[in-house]
Amino acid sequence: MSRHYTTAPHFSDSGVIINRLERLFRLYSGSKIRSLSLPCCLNKSYMEEQCIYTLGRLGVEKLVLHPCCVWRHRDVSFSCHLFSHIPSLRNCVLGSCTLKPNLKMPLCNGNSSLQTLELRSVKILDGSLDNILSSCLSLQTLDISYCHAPSRLCFCGTNLQLKTLIVRQCEGVQRIEIYASNLLTLEFRDNDKMVNFLFDHAPRLQTLYLVPQSKNILSRVFGGLSKDLPQLKSLTVFSMGDFDQDSRRLMSTGIETFGKLRRLDLNIYCTPNTSLLALAPFLESCPLLQEFHLDASNLRSEGANQKSSLVVPHLELKKVEMSGFDGTENEMEFALYILKSAVNLEQLLISKCNKYYRGYGWWKRTNSRPWSDETYEMIQKQLQGHALSNTARIIIQHAS
Secondary structure (H helix, E strand, O other), X not given: OEEEEEOOOOOOOHHHHHHHHHHHHHHOOOOEEEEEEEEOOOOOOEOOHHHHHHHHHOOOOEEEEEOOOHXXXXXXXXXXXXXXXXXXXXXXXXXXXXXXXXXXXXXXXXXXXXXXXXXXOOEEOOOHHHHHHHHOOOOOEEEEEOOEOOOEEEEEOOOOOOOEEEEEOOEOOOEEEEEOOOOOEEEEEEOOOOOEEEEEEOOOOOEEEEEEOOOOOHHHHHOOHHHHOOOOOEEEEEEEOOOHHHHHHHHHHOOOOOOOOOEEEEEEEOOOOOOHHHHHHHHHOOOOOOEEEEEEEOOOXXXXXXXXXXXXXXXXXXXXXXXXXXXXXXXXXXXXXXXXXXOOOOEEEEEOOOEEEEEOOEEEEOOOOOOOHXXXXXXXXXXXXXXXXXXXXXXXXXXX
16 A cells, blocks of 8 residues: 655654654555655654664655755754665655765665755765765756855766756765766756856766856856856856856857757856957857856946957757846847857747746746837838848747
8 A cells, every 4th residue: 555644743852753753654564655754853863774774675766855944944864874774765855964874884785765855954975975975876967056065075986977056056065976887968057156167977967957056157157167068958157257258269269069069058248348349259169059048147338349250140949938028238249149140040039027047947037127119110121131041930929
């Protein structure tokens, strides 16, 4: 018999919680609780092993465990070896505790069923991730969000099956090292910083999200990342600042080519004198690009005094979206550049509302006031008839 059970006891006495849980679990003896959500407040500095043993006997496959109330700041420890006591566990969300390595006994013997692990507001001690990655060989998705972590995070393993890695808003992290032959998707988000990445070995990485919301990273992305990730097919970047200088500097020193990139999403918060035409060299570094989305904020009408001296044809570019479009001269010049360079363009979508990446494959659209009738007509009039592609459709709408 399959059961799904959620319990949320909040007592000051850990013994009361554990006793009630044990009585509850005895009621389901011989049955299976497929999914269990257990937020509770424990006084003890460790998670009761007997409780974890019981979950293993009940065949729990999905577990949401928050052994500590965030607002009480209890330091409850969860030892990595406890995962081995729930062999049926496939998906786990662990939050509000301290994750400790177990150096005396192995976490499991490489036969753990754990496929997805989400760490939320967890203090991760040195060695904990090594414990998990070296033993949970079926792990495919690892999500580390709002955690306090060591300065160096290493995701390595010769037998690692990890396919998706998310590191979001983690305090203390300065460097991330990747040696994962099966990794397909990597997502990094932070409001304050950009970390250093070392891609020792990521031959299958195809999708990369880099969203440090207060840093200018275009020069880092287009100045050498392609050497580490030549097989990358989809790239999403948030960058803040003046990329005109980056563009000129990279043109003089040489922009690395993303030879297999098919999709590029740029969300840019510009300095007032930024010219969108400075993005042209970045597009030229992606010869096989098929889809391009640009959301630019804080633009001045005219931008810097920068004109494109040469329109380089983009043979593969089929779909372009410009969101947050106000109809400024700056934006119009870049839209015209796209129409004149994308010789096989199928669609140019222009929308007034901003659109930006929120994580987990989810894009958010913001509300904004519609264009005036005069602005709408101006955009339509200036863009019509300039596309080199005979198949190009120009769509102008409030929201995409």
